[in-house]
Amino acid sequence: YASRVQRNEIYKKLDDKDVDYFRAVLSDNNGIITDADDLLFYNEDWMRKYRGQSQLVLKPKTTEQVSQILAYCNENKLAVVPQGGNTGLVGGSNPVFDEIVLSLSLLNKIRSFDPVSGILKCDAGVILETADQFLAENGYIFPLDLGAKGSCHVGGNVATNAGGLRLLRYGSLHGSVLGLEAVLPDGTIYNSMDSLRKDNTGYDLKQLFIGSEGTLGVITGVSVLCPSRPQAFNVAFLAVSSYEAVQEVFVGARKELSEILSAFEFMDGKSQILTARHLKLDHPIESGDYPFYILIETSGSNKEHDDEKLETFLGNAMEEGLVDDGIIAQDDAQVKSLWSWRESIPEASTIGGGVYKYDVSLPLADLYGLVEAANDKLQKAGIVGLDDETKPVVEAIGYGHVGDGNLHLNVCVREYSKEIEKVLEPFVYEWIQSKKGSISAEHGLGFQKKNYIGYSKSDIEIKMIKDIKNHYDPNGIMNPYKYV
Ligand code: FAD
Numbered sequence: 132y133a134s135r136v137q138r139n140e141i142y143k144k145l146d147d148k149d150v151d152y153f154r155a156v157l158s159d160n161n162g163i164i165t166d167a168d169d170l171l172f173y174n175e176d177w178m179r180k181y182r183g184q185s186q187l188v189l190k191p192k193t194t195e196q197v198s199q200i201l202a203y204c205n206e207n208k209l210a211v212v213p214q215g216g217n218t219g220l221v222g223g224s225n226p227v228f229d230e231i232v233l234s235l236s237l238l239n240k241i242r243s244f245d246p247v248s249g250i251l252k253c254d255a256g257v258i259l260e261t262a263d264q265f266l267a268e269n270g271y272i273f274p275l276d277l278g279a280k281g282s283c284h285v286g287g288n289v290a291t292n293a294g295g296l297r298l299l300r301y302g303s304l305h306g307s308v309l310g311l312e313a314v315l316p317d318g319t320i321y322n323s324m325d326s327l328r329k330d331n332t333g334y335d336l337k338q339l340f341i342g343s344e345g346t347l348g349v350i351t352g353v354s355v356l357c358p359s360r361p362q363a364f365n366v367a368f369l370a371v372s373s374y375e376a377v378q379e380v381f382v383g384a385r386k387e388l389s390e391i392l393s394a395f396e397f398m399d400g401k402s403q404i405l406t407a408r409h410l411k412l413d414h415p416i417e418s419g420d421y422p423f424y425i426l427i428e429t430s431g432s433n434k435e436h437d438d439e440k441l442e443t444f445l446g447n448a449m450e451e452g453l454v455d456d457g458i459i460a461q462d463d464a465q466v467k468s469l470w471s472w473r474e475s476i477p478e479a480s481t482i483g484g485g486v487y488k489y490d491v492s493l494p495l496a497d498l499y500g501l502v503e504a505a506n507d508k509l510q511k512a513g514i515v516g517l518d519d520e521t522k523p524v525v526e527a528i529g530y531g532h533v534g535d536g537n538l539h540l541n542v543c544v545r546e547y548s549k550e551i552e553k554v555l556e557p558f559v560y561e562w563i564q565s566k567k568g569s570i571s572a573e574h575g576l577g578f579q580k581k582n583y584i585g586y587s588k589s590d591i592e593i594k595m596i597k598d599i600k601n602h603y604d605p606n607g608i609m610n611p612y613k614y615v
């Protein structure tokens with residue numbers, strides 16, 4: 132960090148008096164961490180790429196405690212980083228210098244569930260998988276699913292506006308979140324938890340917090356509209372020979388599978404080679420190495436109906452020569468195992484030691500062009516070699532949520548270095564801008580993309596963002612050094 136930003140001296144340095152105050156606020160729980168070893172998890176991100184130097188983690192158990200903490204920090208100009216499950220991929224959830232980490236992990240109760248409307252109200256620190264398991268017992272499903280579900284928090288999901296594996300079916304959190312409870316930097320508690328599905332009375336304020344990445348306040352409660360849990364799931368894993376075929380299969384899937392299509396994910400062959408090494412398993416498609424793979428999930432209410440639709444669709448796609456090979460999961464275990472070839476890619480991407488991640492939106496026709504362009508650039512620089520330990524880059528791989536126009540370009544490396552970064556940036560961002568894409572589809576800007584917002588937002592938009600930030604956080608205590 133030190134090479135990129137300087138500590139802003141407007142922020143007070145923590146002292147014993149501050150810690151005593153927080154101890155008094157959190158007297159009923161063990162929510163204070165000051166031990167250097169224990170602090171490491173909170174200071175470092177999932178990729179082990181960003182590391183701050185916070186001396187203090189606070190774990191409030193109630194919204195009132197969050198309010199007291201923020202009011203004190205605001206008065207004393209102590210900077211704060213809200214943290215959920217710390218699975219974010221843009222360095223947004225970690226301190227840069229000595230900011231206090233405010234972890235939501237103990238604010239983790241389900242508040243209520245209405246089995247008629249499907250509205251779940253919960254604390255922000257509930258783990259996504261826990262919320263989904265609770266909903267499963269009631270015949271419902273959380274309208275978001277992602278590989279980090281076992282660690283990420285519902286509040287973190289809202290703060291990042293996470294997209295995930297089924298956005299194609301359930302839409303974005305901007306639609307399914309009905310209300311929020313959030314603490315503003317001065318300690319004021321904003322509450323719209325009782326909002327109804329339809330409410331056209333004034334600005335939709337909760338939207339400001341969805342995707343705000345901890346820069347406007349701390350989300351403490353979430354009210355979300357949940358769909359009925361599908362009774363029948365199918366997963367097909369297909370091999371295709373070109374990116375054009377990926378697009379044609381997508382058009383066909385939307386037409387023929389229509390209302391039961393719940394995920395359409397793609398992976399390039401290189402991502403599967405790394406995943407096979409990571410999982411230490413043979414690939415489920417044994418007939419050869421293909422340049423592209425597709426995972427299609429259907430979910431509906433009638434297994435026979437769904438099976439028939441999927442089989443007819445795949446039969447047609449094979450007859451037309453779009454699909455070279457494929458398998459359909461025969462039971463729940465195989466559903467899980469096929470999904471793991473997609474969900475394990477983020478972990479597999481770090482196999483060499485590190486990874487540069489670019490999470491981008493692009494017009495579908497241009498989506499894979501970015502991976503090819505990045506590869507060309509790396510090849511020309513002579514720094515890439517899958518099994519050549521002397522090269523700093525292992526491989527550039529592409530995969531993602533094709534159904535949402537969202538590509539994940541991962542440049543897998545043996546070490547983080549300025550040399551690699553210079554080859555990739557701003558090249559990648561310029562390429563995206565030239566295609567009118569977005570430099571962040573679903574992970575946010577965080578620290579990684581703080582200097583690049585201009586590639587996707589106009590000066591007027593950036594000014595409006597800053598105006599809102601300055602209005603609600605005039606002392607700038609919330610998640611500083613990040614994108615605002
Ligand atoms: P954190 O990482 O702790 O925080 C993320 C940001 O939100 C930070 O800026 C933080 O300050 C802020 N924040 C967190 N909680 C709060 C709160 N209560 N109030 C205010 N601000 C808060 N993302 C996707 O969109 N789609 C995917 O498919 C996906 N898959 C992933 C798979 C893996 C294996 C991993 C490691 C990550 C994946 N992610 C994905 C990224 C990440 O999981 C999501 O961004 C997730 O929503 C972050 O939640 P979290 O609780 O871990 O938040």
Ligand code: 2HG
Pocket residue numbers: 220278295474476477488489490531532539540541
């Ligand atoms: C996914 O879709 C996540 O698996 C993570 O958004 C993507 O690690 C990445 O680049």
Ligand code: ZN
Pocket residue numbers: 295531532539573
């Ligand atoms: Zn993703």
